[in-house]
Amino acid sequence: MADARFTVVGGGLAGLMTVIKLAEAGQKVDVFSIVPVKRSHSVCAQGGINGAVNTKGEGDHPDIHVKDTLRGGDFLAEQTSVKGMCYAAPGIIYLLDRMGVTFNRTPEGLLDFRRFGGTLYNRTAFAGATTGQQLLYALDEQVRRYEVQGLVQKYEYWEWLGTVRDEGGRCVGSVAMDLNTMEIRAFPAEAVMLATGGPGIIFGRSTNSVINTGTAAGRAYLEGATYANGEFVQVHPTSIPGEDKLRLMSESVRAEGGRVWVPKKKGDTRAPKDIPESERWHFLEEKYPKYGNLVPRDVATREIFHVCRDLGLGLGGKDGVYLDVTHIPAKVLDAKIKGVMEIYEKFVGEDPRVTPMVIFPGMHYSMGGLYVQFQPGKNLEPEPAHPKNQATTVPGLYAGGEVDHAYHGANRLGANSLLSCIYAGMIGGPAMVSYSKSSGQKAAAPKHFEAARKVWQERIEQLRKMEGPENPYRIARELGELMTENVTVVRTNDKLRKTIEKLAELKDRWKRVNALDSSNNANRSLSFVNQLWNMLELAHVIAKGALLRDESRGAHYKPDFSLPEPKTNDPREDPEWMKLWQIRHEKWAKTTLASYKEGEPQISYEDIPTPVLQPEPRWYA
Amino acid sequence: METRTAGGRTHVHFKIWRQETTDHEGRFEEFKVPYAKGANVISCLMEIQRNPVTAEGKRTTPVVWDSNCLEEVCGSCTVNINGRVRMACSSLVDHLAEPIVLEPLQKFPLVRDLAVDRxxxxxxxxxxxxxxxxxxxxxxxxxxxxxxxxxxxxxxxxxxxxxxxxxxxxxxxxxxxxxxxxxxxxxxxxxxxxxxxxxxxxxxxxxxxxxxxxxxxxxxxxxxxxxxxxxxxxxxxxxxxxxxxxxxxxxxxxxxxxxxxxxxxxx
Known part of the structure; x- marks a missing residue:
């Protein structure tokens, strides 16, 4: 293994933790990233990272974290990986502390924790309201340390185009393109980790960064990797609508006491501060007295949608509700959530410490992703360093972070994403090393690399010559509007069918696209034309998965197929309802698997083993 | 982009530095971008991507720039706007005098247009x-x-x-x-x-x-x-x-x- 190198694609938390694990094991790593790794989308995470450290004397425990996570995801998550993640969480938070993350502190100097959605415990460690930024920087610093030691080679402004395979179909490397010189090269690797994040840009305006097109995941799917649970798309309840994107307004705002409300009277035109408390409707607190404003995201999002779209009580008759922190002292807000207060101030032009914020749900996160596997070990956690962990269905190709399907089921709990990214890297890196030792195959012949490089060189040259009438960015905008309108909060089969028809039209129009730029220097349009095709294919996977799943579960809500409201507060006390729940459960508590065949996603379903926790009805009232 | 008129304003006037490589001569190109409330410099550059035509009606290439998070935490989109260095994402057009002049950073090697190597x-x-x-x-x-x-x-x-x-x-x-x-x-x-x-x-x-x-x-x-x-x-x-x-x-x-x-x- 003297010349052995590993490839990690993506420089966010999952990618960089994989790099650190590989380098720590003495391996050499090539990291590919469309942007300098320090600018990856993980910086956008705000609220914090979960771990049942129990420093608040509440009796919190990793088992309760497991239960909250599985229940929050309505029992669609892969259970052994969730258990492993929750048990590793306190150690991960301590590791980040040792790496120098500037976590907020208690008066005694210990790590401070706050409460997030879908739990009743103070389990979320945080660095102001820019926790993702601080976590990413900590990993970036450790990777730089390994870079100086010569173990890590960064390829920044390089885009991953696809895999290189040997005769047996094993992934033996990648083809990538330098986005500045447009050079295309093949890179051999013992194993490849895709840590390329989510597909938010498929939905046009979302809380995601502009690089989150899902192109790498889409390409891996087209090359034979199975994609799972694509229809589970998290729409965050609180975002700031904008022309270019929907800016996230952290769940930590509600964790620190922020209240969601609308005026009780339709068409009330008074300024919010002139509306007395008795004339404000705190609809989340009223309906969910136990969890209040901190119900899980899918629940809060549906309630806000209902208030605005069905009841017509949105502010000014439009989409929008108040998120109010004006009752909290500005000093407290600045100590704990200054980062997001400033975002609102800068982009909206009003001070949220004085005037309630106006927010509306925005597409945020994909629970689904590339299908990955785990080897259950003792304690029902993933077996340490087993080559199967985080492995996709393509041998030698791994996936970790938002791009994998495993940890969050039908709905992700706030502050679990930073955790799942880091945990996936912690077990993915060692899995790749084990795989390279056990694969027992000779190094792939050079011809495979040259052939794969040539295929891409020709493909990119073809795209460069495209001179049709269609603008790729306009197609992308239409794709985003289509997906946001029909494949987010409320879904009907009628609209989903039309969406799939429209996607076929968009694909057809893509074939008449104009590359807009023939330059051989930093030609970003050319790269985008290639990405757009992968986005369209992945959109098809998401829409078809949504069409075929005739139930409501977590973020996937189909009113035509929802269970009725139970007659009792605790649904387990309503035997009639429990029968309906059981029928639904047996039919649909399954992982959606999409594989690419004959230009279409072929959808099948797989039972979910439940060795850690037996599913039960999920309710928060 | 939805066009609204605020005080009769229908378009935003941009003057943007274009330079393919350091071996090429640089020049300004002007654009008239439909005005939208709350628009920032990046949302206007995105609009130019969707319609890469200059103010004189000449077809051109989309502008090359760096950006990512668009909420001022990633540090990508630094440019000189009206002669002052700042983040393009948080630069709202309502707060900028027209024509809005965009130039690349001067202390770093140019990649192309507004993109530089930091x-x-x-x-x-x-x-x-x-x-x-x-x-x-x-x-x-x-x-x-x-x-x-x-x-x-x-x-x-x-x-x-x-x-x-x-x-x-x-x-x-x-x-x-x-x-x-x-x-x-x-x-x-x-x-x-x-x-x-x-x-x-x-x-x-x-x-x-x-x-x-x-x-x-x-x-x-x-x-x-x-x-x-x-x-x-x-x-x-x-x-x-x-x-x-x-x-x-x-x-x-x-x-x-x-x-x-x-x-x-x-x-």
Whole structure:
């Protein structure tokens, strides 16, 4: 293994933790990233990272974290990986502390924790309201340390185009393109980790960064990797609508006491501060007295949608509700959530410490992703360093972070994403090393690399010559509007069918696209034309998965197929309802698997083993 | 983009620097972008992507620029707007005089149009060893306790997004010279404040004494004026200057030589 190198694609938390694990094991790593790794989308995470450290004397425990996570995801998550993640969480938070993350502190100097959605415990460690930024920087610093030691080679402004395979179909490397010189090269690797994040840009305006097109995941799917649970798309309840994107307004705002409300009277035109408390409707607190404003995201999002779209009580008759922190002292807000207060101030032009914020749900996160596997070990956690962990269905190709399907089921709990990214890297890196030792195959012949490089060189040259009438960015905008309108909060089969028809039209129009730029220097349009095709294919996977799943579960809500409201507060006390729940459960508590065949996603379903926790009805009232 | 008229305004006038490579001549191109309430410089550049036609009606290529998060935490989209360095995402067109002039950073090698190569900033982080020397990623329990006061100071320093505003505004930083600028100096301060980081404080100070180090600061104080995260960069520079001076004295008095330390024995 003297010349052995590993490839990690993506420089966010999952990618960089994989790099650190590989380098720590003495391996050499090539990291590919469309942007300098320090600018990856993980910086956008705000609220914090979960771990049942129990420093608040509440009796919190990793088992309760497991239960909250599985229940929050309505029992669609892969259970052994969730258990492993929750048990590793306190150690991960301590590791980040040792790496120098500037976590907020208690008066005694210990790590401070706050409460997030879908739990009743103070389990979320945080660095102001820019926790993702601080976590990413900590990993970036450790990777730089390994870079100086010569173990890590960064390829920044390089885009991953696809895999290189040997005769047996094993992934033996990648083809990538330098986005500045447009050079295309093949890179051999013992194993490849895709840590390329989510597909938010498929939905046009979302809380995601502009690089989150899902192109790498889409390409891996087209090359034979199975994609799972694509229809589970998290729409965050609180975002700031904008022309270019929907800016996230952290769940930590509600964790620190922020209240969601609308005026009780339709068409009330008074300024919010002139509306007395008795004339404000705190609809989340009223309906969910136990969890209040901190119900899980899918629940809060549906309630806000209902208030605005069905009841017509949105502010000014439009989409929008108040998120109010004006009752909290500005000093407290600045100590704990200054980062997001400033975002609102800068982009909206009003001070949220004085005037309630106006927010509306925005597409945020994909629970689904590339299908990955785990080897259950003792304690029902993933077996340490087993080559199967985080492995996709393509041998030698791994996936970790938002791009994998495993940890969050039908709905992700706030502050679990930073955790799942880091945990996936912690077990993915060692899995790749084990795989390279056990694969027992000779190094792939050079011809495979040259052939794969040539295929891409020709493909990119073809795209460069495209001179049709269609603008790729306009197609992308239409794709985003289509997906946001029909494949987010409320879904009907009628609209989903039309969406799939429209996607076929968009694909057809893509074939008449104009590359807009023939330059051989930093030609970003050319790269985008290639990405757009992968986005369209992945959109098809998401829409078809949504069409075929005739139930409501977590973020996937189909009113035509929802269970009725139970007659009792605790649904387990309503035997009639429990029968309906059981029928639904047996039919649909399954992982959606999409594989690419004959230009279409072929959808099948797989039972979910439940060795850690037996599913039960999920309710928060 | 939905076009609304605010005070009769239907379009926003842009003058944007276009230059394919450093071997090509650069020039300005003008654009009239439909006005939308709340629009920022990036949303207008995106509109040009969807309709790459100049104000004179000539077809052109989409503008090349760097951006990512669009909420001022990733540090990508730094450009000169109307002659002042700032983040394009948080520059709302309602707050800018027209024509809005966009030019690339001048202190960094040009990639194309508004995109530049800022790798000198990441190299500077290597020079000052801007990291903690952790023993490993295995579970070793929590790190040292820290006061809320120290955390508040370090947190602000840790929000530096390597955006390059401070370097662009600094008269001492020039294209091709070695001065690392305020960002890396402030990062050295961050790690030297950390309880574990203190153990290797001298390594970072040594980095600050090398070529392009803190001694090259001309105290113009432009950096602190333009930092979008309001990081007290001049305070960091002053603090590091003091520490570097102290280290120099210790070295001059030979108190810091390994042999002297060994001779002094434990404690």
């Amino acid at each position: 790798s000198r900033m990441f190299d500077a982080l290597k020079q000052v060893t801007a990291w903690l020397n952790i023993d490993g990623t295995h579970d070793l329990g929590p790190g040292p306790r820290q006061s809320q006061g120290d955390q508040a100071v370090m947190y602000v320093l840790s929000t530096c997004m390597t955006c390059a505003c401070c370097l662009e505004a600094c008269p001492q930083v020039q294209l091709g010279n070695a001065f690392m600028g305020a960002a890396a100096i402030s990062q050295a301060r961050l790690f030297n404040m950390n309880p574990s980081g203190k153990m290797n404080a001298d390594d970072r100070l040594s980095g600050l004494m090398e070529r392009g180090g803190v001694q090259d600061c001309g105290k113009a104080q432009n950096c602190v004026e333009v930092c979008p995260k309001e990081i007290p960069l001049t305070t960091s520079i002053a603090a590091m200057n003091r520490e570097v001076t102290k280290l120099l004295f210790r070295r001059i008095l030979s108190l810091d030589l390994p042999s002297a330390r060994a001779a002094a024995g434990p404690g």
